Amino acid sequence: MTKANEYPSKTRSALAGKHVLITGTTGFVGKVLLEKIMRDVPEIGGVHLLIRPSQKYPQATDRFTHEIASSSIFDLLKQESPAYFEDFCHNRVHCVAGEVTEPLFGLTEEKFKDLASRVDVIINSAASVNFREELDQALLINTLSLNQIMSLARAAGDIPVVQVSTCYVNGYNQGDMREENVVPAGRAIPRHSTQGYFLVEEVIARLQRKISRLRQKYPADSKELKQKLIELGIEESNRYGWNDTYTFTKWMGEQLLMKGLAGKTLTILRPSIVESTLKSPVPGWIEGVKVADAIILAYAREKVTFFPAKTSGVIDVIPADLVANGILLSAAEALLQPGQHRIYQCCSSGSQPIKLGDFISHIQQEALENWNKYDRLFYRRPQRPFIPVDRTLFNAVMGAARLPLRGLNMARDLLGLKDPMPLLDNFETAMNLATIFSFYTAPSYIFHNTKLMALAERMGETDRELFPVDARAINWKQYLREIHLAGLQKYALKPRKVYQLDANSRRKQRAA
Numbered sequence: 001m002t003k004a005n006e007y008p009s010k011t012r013s014a015l016a017g018k019h020v021l022i023t024g025t026t027g028f029v030g031k032v033l034l035e036k037i038m039r040d041v042p043e044i045g046g047v048h049l050l051i052r053p054s055q056k057y058p059q060a061t062d063r064f065t066h067e068i069a070s071s072s073i074f075d076l077l078k079q080e081s082p083a084y085f086e087d088f089c090h091n092r093v094h095c096v097a098g099e100v101t102e103p104l105f106g107l108t109e110e111k112f113k114d115l116a117s118r119v120d121v122i123i124n125s126a127a128s129v130n131f132r133e134e135l136d137q138a139l140l141i142n143t144l145s146l147n148q149i150m151s152l153a154r155a156a157g158d159i160p161v162v163q164v165s166t167c168y169v170n171g172y173n174q175g176d177m178r179e180e181n182v183v184p185a186g187r188a189i190p191r192h193s194t195q196g197y198f199l200v201e202e203v204i205a206r207l208q209r210k211i212s213r214l215r216q217k218y219p220a221d222s223k224e225l226k227q228k229l230i231e232l233g234i235e236e237s238n239r240y241g242w243n244d245t246y247t248f249t250k251w252m253g254e255q256l257l258m259k260g261l262a263g264k265t266l267t268i269l270r271p272s273i274v275e276s277t278l279k280s281p282v283p284g285w286i287e288g289v290k291v292a293d294a295i296i297l298a299y300a301r302e303k304v305t306f307f308p309a310k311t312s313g314v315i316d317v318i319p320a321d322l323v324a325n326g327i328l329l330s331a332a333e334a335l336l337q338p339g340q341h342r343i344y345q346c347c348s349s350g351s352q353p354i355k356l357g358d359f360i361s362h363i364q365q366e367a368l369e370n371w372n373k374y375d376r377l378f379y380r381r382p383q384r385p386f387i388p389v390d391r392t393l394f395n396a397v398m399g400a401a402r403l404p405l406r407g408l409n410m411a412r413d414l415l416g417l418k419d420p421m422p423l424l425d426n427f428e429t430a431m432n433l434a435t436i437f438s439f440y441t442a443p444s445y446i447f448h449n450t451k452l453m454a455l456a457e458r459m460g461e462t463d464r465e466l467f468p469v470d471a472r473a474i475n476w477k478q479y480l481r482e483i484h485l486a487g488l489q490k491y492a493l494k495p496r497k498v499y500q501l502d503a504n505s506r507r508k509q510r511a512a
Contacts, residue, residue: 186241284487311357
């Protein structure tokens with residue numbers, strides 16, 4: 001572990017003795033961020049974690065212990081400095097049982113004021129990243145919850161806010177996407193004449209009226225209501241210029257912050273597609289299956305052999321440790337130079353681009369040559385290639401196959417054949433993945449991070465080494481073949497259960 005006096009780090013100096021409130025630490029990026037703070041910012045005064053109690057863990061400290069501190073991302077720190085890790089968890093991690101979507105986080109006024117008196121900077125990484133979330137939930141979590149973040153910032157004396165957003169707030173815009181406020185690609189929204197933010201309150205009110213009408217029409221908690229709220233979210237997102245509810249509601253959250261914190265200190269950090277760590281704390285650490293991984297997994301399990309994709313397009317993937325570093329550089333700068341609004345993009349396509357065709361090729365080549373190294377991912381050597389096709393062709397082929405496959409399935413049901421039909425299952429998998437992810441596999445944009453790189457330059461050589469954000473460090477062939485797939489194998493996927501049946505059991509199974 002790095003000692004305080006070994007590095008003349010501006011970031012560590014800015015955060016020394018400071019107390020930071022972080023939301024979203026039960027999530028992927030939040031864990032990477034917390035581990036980085038523990039390991040490389042030992043001078044920090046304290047870390048306050050807003051944690052929503054769960055049914056399993058009604059106490060925030062219990063949820064921290066069992067769902068955060070127990071994560072494998074902390075294994076290296078526990079091995080190298082076990083006493084330090086325990087001391088940090090007990091004395092500098094302060095768990096706050098609260099809900100980011102509720103007024104005052106669901107705290108009493110006294111506890112809210114006490115929290116405000118203790119913190120120096122807020123990092124909000126809480127979000128619903130479900131691309132097909134019900135509109136009411138997406139609005140609540142990704143947009144309206146920002147009102148609670150701003151309330152705390154004001155109560156704490158207008159302390160800095162670092163908002164973790166996404167590069168994909170750029171929506172349907174095409175071409176060079178720079179670190180600036182995004183103009184909607186669809187229906188026009190009024191804009192403030194001098195400050196530049198968009199006036200989204202009427203849009204939100206309109207959406208809430210539509211949500212209200214659906215709630216009156218369909219039974220509460222019914223499947224019908226849930227589906228209608230999902231469909232409404234997609235319809236409205238598309239109307240205003242976004243592919244999905246997640247990116248639309250995140251963009252509206254940015255606008256609320258820019259208006260509510262006018263003249264105050266705000267940094268919006270937008271990552272692109274966040275995947276496994278490049279180096280820190282270990283190469284390849286990942287939690288769960290992310291955007292690109294859902295398609296990789298479907299290919300590995302031979303559920304998808306062709307998919308709508310633009311192979312000439314540049315896909316933008318960024319390792320999670322570079323994102324965590326960008327957050328910390330942003331927080332440090334906000335403390336050192338308050339009173340400004342800044343937008344940074346943590347991304348790769350502008351500086352270290354990889355075409356989607358090359359991305360797919362690296363994955364396929366590793367699968368063909370070394371599939372047996374990844375027994376949790378590949379059940380056998382892939383028998384068929386993964387073929388990217390034009391979206392129009394994909395829709396035509398799948399449309400032609402839909403009715404015959406469903407007709408065959410109905411016939412099987414009538415005959416009492418209840419065993420699953422793999423072909424229909426694979427068809428549904430391909431269609432579901434295409435519905436959710438095809439926008440991201442047909443990129444028509446380049447995200448630029450010129451301002452983030454300038455920040456790294458200003459912070460100095462020490463911080464560029466300790467908190468790197470430069471995507472030019474990524475060797476894509478090595479990252480995809482040696483780091484990312486190995487990370488999925490080790491951290492994201494569980495061991496496969498293999499059941500051995502003796503001959504007698506197999507005979508009984510066939511007879512049944």
